[in-house]
Amino acid sequence: MSEEVYDTDHFFTSDNQNSENFESNLESNSEQLELIDERQADAVIEKKTPPQRNETTRTKLPIARIRNIMRMDPDVSIVNSDAVFLVTKATELFLETMAKEAYTYMSLNKRKTMAKKDLDHVINNVDCLYFLEGAMDF
Amino acid sequence: MAEKLEDLNLPMSVVTRIVKESLPDGVAISKEARTGLAKAASVFVLYVTSAATNIVKNHKRKTLTGPDVLEAMKDIEFDRFVGPLTEALENYKQAVSARKSGAGKKKEEAEEIETIEED
Numbered sequence: 455m456s457e458e459v460y461d462t463d464h465f466f467t468s469d470n471q472n473s474e475n476f477e478s479n480l481e482s483n484s485e486q487l488e489l490i491d492e493r494q495a496d497a498v499i500e501k502k503t504p505p506q507r508n509e510t511t512r513t514k515l516p517i518a519r520i521r522n523i524m525r526m527d528p529d530v531s532i533v534n535s536d537a538v539f540l541v542t543k544a545t546e547l548f549l550e551t552m553a554k555e556a557y558t559y560m561s562l563n564k565r566k567t568m569a570k571k572d573l574d575h576v577i578n579n580v581d582c583l584y585f586l587e588g589a590m591d592f
Numbered sequence: 593m594a595e596k597l598e599d600l601n602l603p604m605s606v607v608t609r610i611v612k613e614s615l616p617d618g619v620a621i622s623k624e625a626r627t628g629l630a631k632a633a634s635v636f637v638l639y640v641t642s643a644a645t646n647i648v649k650n651h652k653r654k655t656l657t658g659p660d661v662l663e664a665m666k667d668i669e670f671d672r673f674v675g676p677l678t679e680a681l682e683n684y685k686q687a688v689s690a691r692k693s694g695a696g697k698k699k700e701e702a703e704e705i706e707t708i709e710e711d
Contacts, residue, residue: 536658
């Protein structure tokens with residue numbers, strides 16, 4: 455047992471003037487000890503299976519920029535950070551989707567360079583991309 | 593609001609990288625196509641935001657949260673994103689709370705040391 459890490463003396467001496475409080479303190483202390491055991495167990499598990507910090511928790515697109523775009527919507531008041539993260543991730547997935555759809559079309563025509571007309575084609579033919587109608591006129 | 597038009601744009605280099613990584617090697621992307629993709633991405637952000645905001649309004653809430661974004665994905669016919677996004681959100685929340693509890697634990701230890709010294 456790693457007794458040097460957990461100073462159990464402290465748990466029993468601090469704030470223990472009243473004997474009435476002693477039992478309730480005892481309970482909460484043993485709860486704390488249980489929590490610590492759990493945390494130790496979690497730490498061991500975490501070492502064996504590290505959270506996927508590279509792929510799914512980091513974004514390629516800048517979150518701050520995405521947040522600024524979102525705030526341009528006049529109906530938006532407060533956006534929480536989970537939401538901004540998700541929109542950023544979704545936009546990355548969107549770009550992948552759009553690229554793959556355009557690629558499918560251009561490879562049918564045996565071209566190796568993606569052109570704007572490939573995007574136009576995809577916008578007109580893929581249902582979920584219909585919102586981009588007219589957005590590409592530049 | 594003195595917002596420049598450039599603020600709506602996402603960095604071209606990142607957009608290009610994301611697109612290239614999703615395609616096989618040897619595929620080139622014209623400059624116009626790159627610009628178009630970046631623009632489409634910005635439009636997408638606004639589109640999702642609008643859909644999510646509607647959901648928030650319907651529930652008479654004010655804060656746009658993660659679950660609202662997931663709901664919005666279904667509304668805008670991007671259902672297939674819900675799975676990967678849900679997983680990403682789980683990992684993101686874990687990473688955030690791990691960071692917070694790491695900082696919180698240090699604070700607790702500092703407070704414990706203080707109370708011992710007071711005795």
